[in-house]
Every structure is written in C-alpha cells, then in structure tokens.
Amino acid sequence: MIRFRTIAGGAAVSLTIAAAAPAQTLPAGPAEFAGGAVTVSGNVSVSISSHDDIAFFNYTDYEHNALRMFRAAVSGAWRIGPRLAVLTEIRSEDGEHVVPYAFYVRARPFAHVPFDIQAGRIPPVFGSFARRSYRVDDNPLIGYPLAYQYLTSLRPDAIPGNADDLLLMRGRGWRASYPVGSEYAAPGVPIVSAYRWDTGVEGNFASDRYDVAASVTTGTLSNPRTSDDNDGPQVAARVGWRPLFGLVLGASAAHGEFVNGEIENQYHPLLGDESYAQTAFGLDGEYSRDHWMVRAEWIHSRWTIPQLGTPLVAQPLTATSAYVEGRYRVTPRWYVAGRADTLTFSRVTGEHLFDGQPTEWDAPVERLEFGAGVYLQRNLTLRVIVQPNWRDGGRVRQRTYPSAELAYWF
Amino acid sequence: MIQRRFVSLLVVAAAIALWPAGAGGRAAAGTIRGRVDVKTPLAPEPSRPDVGALAMPSTREPMDRRRSVVYLETAPRAAFDTREEPHARMDQRNESFVPHVLAIVAGTVVDFPNDDRTYHNVFSLSKAKSFDLGRYETGRSKSVRFDHPGIVRVFCDIHSHMSAFILVFAHRYFAVTDDDGRYRLENVPPGTYTLTVWNETIRGDAPKRAVTIPEGGGDVDADFSVR
Numbered sequence: 001m002i003r004f005r006t007i008a009g010g011a012a013v014s015l016t017i018a019a020a021a022p023a024q025t026l027p028a029g030p031a032e033f034a035g036g037a038v039t040v041s042g043n044v045s046v047s048i049s050s051h052d053d054i055a056f057f058n059y060t061d062y063e064h065n066a067l068r069m070f071r072a073a074v075s076g077a078w079r080i081g082p083r084l085a086v087l088t089e090i091r092s093e094d095g096e097h098v099v100p101y102a103f104y105v106r107a108r109p110f111a112h113v114p115f116d117i118q119a120g121r122i123p124p125v126f127g128s129f130a131r132r133s134y135r136v137d138d139n140p141l142i143g144y145p146l147a148y149q150y151l152t153s154l155r156p157d158a159i160p161g162n163a164d165d166l167l168l169m170r171g172r173g174w175r176a177s178y179p180v181g182s183e184y185a186a187p188g189v190p191i192v193s194a195y196r197w198d199t200g201v202e203g204n205f206a207s208d209r210y211d212v213a214a215s216v217t218t219g220t221l222s223n224p225r226t227s228d229d230n231d232g233p234q235v236a237a238r239v240g241w242r243p244l245f246g247l248v249l250g251a252s253a254a255h256g257e258f259v260n261g262e263i264e265n266q267y268h269p270l271l272g273d274e275s276y277a278q279t280a281f282g283l284d285g286e287y288s289r290d291h292w293m294v295r296a297e298w299i300h301s302r303w304t305i306p307q308l309g310t311p312l313v314a315q316p317l318t319a320t321s322a323y324v325e326g327r328y329r330v331t332p333r334w335y336v337a338g339r340a341d342t343l344t345f346s347r348v349t350g351e352h353l354f355d356g357q358p359t360e361w362d363a364p365v366e367r368l369e370f371g372a373g374v375y376l377q378r379n380l381t382l383r384v385i386v387q388p389n390w391r392d393g394g395r396v397r398q399r400t401y402p403s404a405e406l407a408y409w410f
Numbered sequence: 411m412i413q414r415r416f417v418s419l420l421v422v423a424a425a426i427a428l429w430p431a432g433a434g435g436r437a438a439a440g441t442i443r444g445r446v447d448v449k450t451p452l453a454p455e456p457s458r459p460d461v462g463a464l465a466m467p468s469t470r471e472p473m474d475r476r477r478s479v480v481y482l483e484t485a486p487r488a489a490f491d492t493r494e495e496p497h498a499r500m501d502q503r504n505e506s507f508v509p510h511v512l513a514i515v516a517g518t519v520v521d522f523p524n525d526d527r528t529y530h531n532v533f534s535l536s537k538a539k540s541f542d543l544g545r546y547e548t549g550r551s552k553s554v555r556f557d558h559p560g561i562v563r564v565f566c567d568i569h570s571h572m573s574a575f576i577l578v579f580a581h582r583y584f585a586v587t588d589d590d591g592r593y594r595l596e597n598v599p600p601g602t603y604t605l606t607v608w609n610e611t612i613r614g615d616a617p618k619r620a621v622t623i624p625e626g627g628g629d630v631d632a633d634f635s636v637r
Contacts, residue, residue: 029571030458041458077459089461102461116465123462131462137570204464208527213464245547246529288529290544332533332542378535378565409458 028379028410034078041410042074047142049403055396056174057367057389058143059151060195063174063187064093066144067387067403073101083108102197119201125213125238126221126252127297128284130194140293140327140337141369142385142405147299147321148194150343151187153362154303154317156223157260158182162309163361164350166317171363171394180308181263189222191280191301191319191343198224200233211240211250220256220278221301230264232257232277246289252282258303271306278303279316291329298322311351317361318346338370363393380408438627442595442605446478446587449637450611457571470505470571475610477511478636479577480593481584483604483618495519500564500574502530507564507574511610513584514576516559523551529568536562538578561608575610600625607634 030041049067052058058066073091080086089102104120124130129148132138143149151173153166158181160166169176173188200217214237219225221236234256241249259276280301287294302316325339343365347358371385388400457467496518501508503525514520522532524546532552533542538560543552545568556562559580566572577584583603585593595605602622617634 030456032456036456039456039459075459075461077461083466085466087459087461089459106466108466114465118464123464125464131464202464206465211464246545288545290546291542293545329542329544332535332540375535378563 028377030410037080038076038078040074040076042072043137043407043409044072045405045407046070047403047405049401052399052401055389055391055394055399056151057365057391057399058149058387058401059174059187060144060149066149067142067401070094075102083111099196114206116204116206117201118204121197121199121226122202122215122217123197124192124221124224124236125202125204125215126236126254126280127192127238127282127299128248128250128286128295129297130192130197137379137381137407137409140325140335140373140383141339141371142383142403143339143367143369143387144194145297145321145323145325145339146341146343146365146367147191147297147323149190150365151190152319152345153188154222154305155181155186155188156220156229156258157263158186159259159263159305159308160313162350163311163313163348164353166313166348166361167350167353167359170359170361171391173362180267180306181260191299191321192221193224196224198234199226209242211238213238213240217256220258221254221280222258222278222303230257230259230261232275234278238282246287248284248286250282250284252284253280255279259305263306267306267308270308274304274306276304276306292326293328294324294326296322296324311349313361314346314348316346317348319362320344333375334372335374336370336372339368341365341367341369360392363391365392366390379410380406382406438625439597439599440623440627441629442480442598442603442621442623442632443629444480444593444632444634446480446591446593446607446609446634446636448476448478448591448609448611449635450609468505471503471508473506473510473573475510476587476589476591477509478587478591478593478607478609478634479511479513479584480587480595480605480607480634481513481577481579482581482595482598483606485581485583485603486599486601497521499523500576501525502532502566502572505569505572507566507572509586510574511586512574512576513586514556514578515582516557516578516580517555518578519553519555520576521551521553524548530572531567532564533567534562534564536560538562539576577608598623600627605632607636609636612636 030039047069071093075089078086085106090098091101092098102121104118104122106118108116153169153173153176158178161179175185176188177185198217198219202215204213217234218228220234236254238252258278282299284297300320302318304316321343323341327337329335345360345362348361349358367389369387373381373383383405385403390398498514498518498520500512500522524530529545531545538558539556539562541554556578559578562576564574583595585595587593600623605619605621607617621630621632
C-alpha cells in the first residue's frame with residue numbers, strides 16, 4: 001500500500017513527541033530506598049455515602065462504615081536477601097489510630113523449591129477475598145462481601161445464657177450484648193474478618209497448577225488476634241487449582257478455638273474441657289478472559305458455644321454465605337461491576353421469643369451491589385455504586401445506599 | 411480509454427510520491443550517529459510490596475531502562491512517505507514487556523504475544539492511543555494499530571509492575587539506542603535538523619542539538635549525556 005502524507009509547507013513538520021502529555025501525573029510506582037532493598041507503596045481511598053446510624057448494614061469490626069470511610073495505608077517490603085524479606089502494611093481508617101494490618105517475615109528456605117514460610121501478622125490462607133481486600137484496585141466495587149464484613153450477633157468474649165438471649169440480639173450484630181462474659185455491648189463478628197489479619201505462621205507450596213497453603217494462628221477467621229486468648233490455635237488450609245488459563249479454583253478449611261478463655265475458665269466446673277470452636281469450609285473460584293472477570297465464593301461456618309441454660313442454644317450455630325461478582329471493562333477507562341450476596345443462619349428455638357418457633361439465630365441478609373468505575377489515571381479510580389440490602393429482622397429491614405469512592409495507589 | 415487514462419494518472423502520482431526529497435535527488439543522504447550516555451541510576455522499576463501474597467514474587471525480566479530514543483524533531487518531507495504497513499512486536503515474557511521501549515512510525519501494527527506462563531492483559535490510557543486488549547493466555551497474540559504520534563504507556567492490569575513505552579512518530583527518522591547507548595539515523599537528506607533524545611528517566615526538557623547534513627552527505631556525530 002502506498003500512502004503519502006501531504007505536509008503543509010512541503011518541507012518539514014515539527015514533532016513534539018517529547019512534550020506530549022505524559023500518561024501519569026501522579027506517582028505511579030513504589031518508592032525505593034537503600035539501593036532498592038526497601039520499597040514503599042501506598043494507597044488512599046475516600047468513600048462517601050448516606051448516613052447509616054440505624055441499620056448498620058456496612059459496619060465493620062472497627063465500627064466504621066465500609067461505604068463511608070477514609071483509608072490511608074502504607075505498605076513496605078525490606079528484601080534482606082534473595083530469599084528473605086520483611087513486609088508490613090500500616091493503615092489508618094477515618095483518620096483514627098494507625099493499625100499494623102500486616103507485619104511478617106517471608107522466607108524461602110530452599111532456593112529451588114517454591115515453598116515459602118511467613119510468620120507474624122500474616123495474610124489469611126482461607127478463601128480468596130481477604131488476601132486481596134487490602135488492595136484498593138482489586139475490589140471492583142466499594143462494599144465488601146457479607147461473609148467478610150457483615151457483623152453477626154456472635155461474640156467471642158460474651159455469650160448468650162440461653163436461646164432467647166441469642167434471639168434477642170437477632171439483627172443487632174453492630175452492638176450485641178449477652179449476660180455471660182463481657183458486660184459491655186460491642187460489635188459481633190463476621191464469618192471471616194477482612195479488616196484484621198491473624199498472627200501466626202504459614203507455609204505455601206506453589207506449582208504451575210497447584211497452590212497448597214496452611215497456617216497456624218492465634219485467633220480464628222471471625223476473630224483474628226495478635227495474642228492468644230484461649231490457648232487454642234487455629235489451623236487453616238487452602239488448596240488452589242488452576243485447571244486452565246484464567247480459571248482458579250480453591251477449597252479451604254479452618255478450625256480454631258473461638259470462645260474467650262476467661263469464659264471457659266469461669267464456667268469450667270460446669271462445662272469441663274469442651275472445645276468451643278469455629279470451624280469453616282470454603283470454596284472459591286475466579287475466571288477471567290478478555291474483558292470479563294467473574295468471582296464466586298461460598299463459605300460455611302459453624303461455631304460451638306457453651307450451653308449454659310434452657311432453652312439451650314442448639315449446637316452448632318451455623319452461617320452460610322455466598323456471593324458472585326463480576327466486572328466487565330466496557331472501554332479502557334470504564335467498567336461496570338456487580339455482586340449478588342447472601343448470608344443465612346441455622347435455626348434455634350427459644351421459649352419466649354418468636355412464639356417458641358425455630359428461628360434463624362441471626363437475621364438473614366441479602367445484598368446486591370452494582371455500579372461503574374472509571375480510571376481517571378491508571379492508578380486513580382472513581383467508583384459509583386448502589387447497594388440495596390434486605391434483612392429478615394432487626395429494626396431496619398431494607399435499606400439502599402448509594403456510594404462513591406475515589407481511590408489512588410502507587 | 412478511461413481505464414488507460416486512470417493508470418497513467420496513477421503512474422504520474424507514484425512518480426511524484428517516490429521522487430527523492432532534497433535537491434531533486436542529486437543530494438547525497440547522510441548518517442547521524444552517536445551515543446547517549448544515561449547518567450541517571452537505572453535500577454529496575456520496583457514492584458509494589460505484595461503484602462497479600464503467600465509466596466515470594468516470581469522472578470521477572472529486568473526492564474531495560476537504558477534504552478533511549480533519538481529522533482529528528484523536524485523531519486524532511488520524504489520522511490512522511492510510508493510505502494508499506496509496518497509491523498512491530500512487543501512480547502510479554504517473565505512478567506515484563508519486551509522490549510521495554512519500542513519506537514515505531516505511525517500506522518504500525520504492534521503485536522502483543524503472550525509468551526509468558528501466566529495470564530496477561532495489555533492496556534493503555536494514553537492520549538495517543540487508548541486501548542485494552544483484555545486478558546489472554548499463553549500462545550495468543552493480539553494487535554493494535556498506532557495511527558497517531560505520541561507516547562503510549564502500556565500496562566498489564568494483572569501485574570502492576572509491568573509497563574512499557576511505545577513512541578509513535580510521524581516520520582521514520584528515529585532510532586532506539588543499543589546496549590552501549592549507540593544509535594544511527596541513516597539516509598537523512600541534507601539539511602539542518604534538531605536532534606532530540608527521549609529517555610524515561612528524563613525530567614524536564616529533553617536534550618536537543620542542531621545537526622547539519624551537508625549537501626554531499628556523510629556522517630555526523632552527535633553524542634548526548636542524559637541526567
């Protein structure tokens with residue numbers, strides 16, 4: 001093909017390629033120190049939404065609203081050697097105290113074996129969302145999945161004396177109180193906390209097709225801790241499989257002592273050496289191709305708590321949550337995303353409440369979240385979502401929240 | 411008859427288009443050559459600390475940030491003749507784009523084969539060319555045609571440490587430096603030009619200098635130092 005460009009003036013044209021607007025105007029990559037041994041990156045996000053001081057659908061274990069949050073985080077990696085590094089992330093939410101979200105040592109004992117050990121405040125091996133939730137660019141929406149955020153009425157440091165005590169707190173997970181244990185009202189726990197990571201040690205073996213990870217930590221999925229409070233560690237494991245390009249499937253399990261040791265000690269003559277644990281199973285999957293990305297996760301958790309009085313709290317208490325989320329990039333800058341989410345509970349039978357009929361021990365919740373995002377820059381994203389929630393109990397049974405978030409990372 | 415007249419017109423048009431630039435083709439073309447010495451420390455661009463990972467990051471091919479592009483800021487008329495649709499290639503290999511710097515003429519189709527062991531995506535939000543090839547697996551390749559001059563930054567939305575530059579020129583008088591920083595611009599018609607250097611580490615004004623190819627052609631040396 002012969003193409004001939006007519007140039008005005010005929011002889012020459014001025015090219016200003018060097019002066020062309022650069023693609024990035026904010027820092028786009030991490031900062032380096034100590035000759036590259038230390039790298040530091042960060043992210044800042046601001047989300048706004050309507051006030052919610054009555055329904056509490058999006059409150060987190062820090063008593064903050066996930067849809068109305070200012071978050072600033074700094075991550076750092078210190079590569080001590082080719083097979084040894086220290087990683088940390090410190091975070092502040094809503095400008096309050098700074099929390100060491102992650103702080104651990106990563107080591108690869110054998111140079112040619114893809115086996116790594118991490119010790120300290122470590123990323124959870126269970127499921128998939130909690131490991132990626134810290135990255136503001138990896139959540140296509142603003143809210144978190146119910147399993148990782150929604151506060152059930154269960155607490156590790158305070159327990160119901162009977163089934164009616166438990167049913168009384170139904171749909172009030174943001175501020176539950178029970179007659180046994182801590183006398184103060186406090187938030188309950190989600191199935192898996194994505195807002196705190198647990199403390200312990202984990203190992204991970206990875207190959208082209210499989211990942212196998214296992215950990216021993218002080219807390220549980222619901223209640224990650226920096227120090228043990230019940231002499232019972234949690235053991236968790238996940239097997240990941242990549243059967244074909246773009247598809248990742250995972251299966252997880254975890255088991256650990258849940259109830260605070262002080263309660264167990266206080267009622268030891270009555271309870272004996274029983275174990276009061278959280279046990280959870282999870283399945284997760286992700287498939288991406290072209291401009292699509294779809295993720296799904298199913299988590300089933302069971303807790304055993306002391307049965308102190310009648311009507312007895314049926315054992316175990318279970319909660320099951322599942323979500324499907326997807327993202328489609330419409331153009332290089334714009335994408336649309338959505339998530340469908342559900343959280344259900346097993347039934348207990350009280351005496352005075354709900355006419356003595358079997359009733360879910362906490363109010364089931366359903367949630368949709370859909371919206372759109374635009375990459376103002378590669379590392380500067382604006383998202384707008386709408387999130388309707390339905391709850392079969394509590395003071396407010398239905399509430400829809402609009403929210404917008406500006407997120408920047410480097 | 412009409413067909414014969416049309417063919418004659420085409421022959422005349424082609425002859426005009428292919429007529430050498432400069433003084434009716436009598437002037438000899440020259441070569442501009444030299445070396446770009448990049449003084450800035452060129453450590454590979456670091457990865458973000460992957461705090462959520464359960465394993466050491468995989469090894470990746472270091473970015474070759476030494477590469478500079480030397481080009482004529484003002485180019486002769488013949489520079490804008492393009493007689494074929496050129497192709498270029500930017501691989502995805504060991505979680506890097508290879509080459510890290512690619513210089514092409516407008517109208518070039520660039521292939522982006524995935525030669526890595528993992529899924530990749532190629533996208534750009536640059537004004538000169540905005541595109542998103544989506545995610546695709548090993549062995550597949552997708553292509554983009556670059557029609558407008560400018561700087562195009564290329565990224566992978568799965569691996570944030572992957573980035574590359576594509577410099578799109580309206581003419582063909584440009585060269586990417588080699589491992590030693592050397593370059594050659596050949597077949598430059600006689601005339602005086604502004605020679606410019608681009609390197610990703612340059613902040614502020616790009617180094618420039620005037621060079622003259624004499625009527626008789628020949629080699630002209632032009633070295634640069636970039637800080």
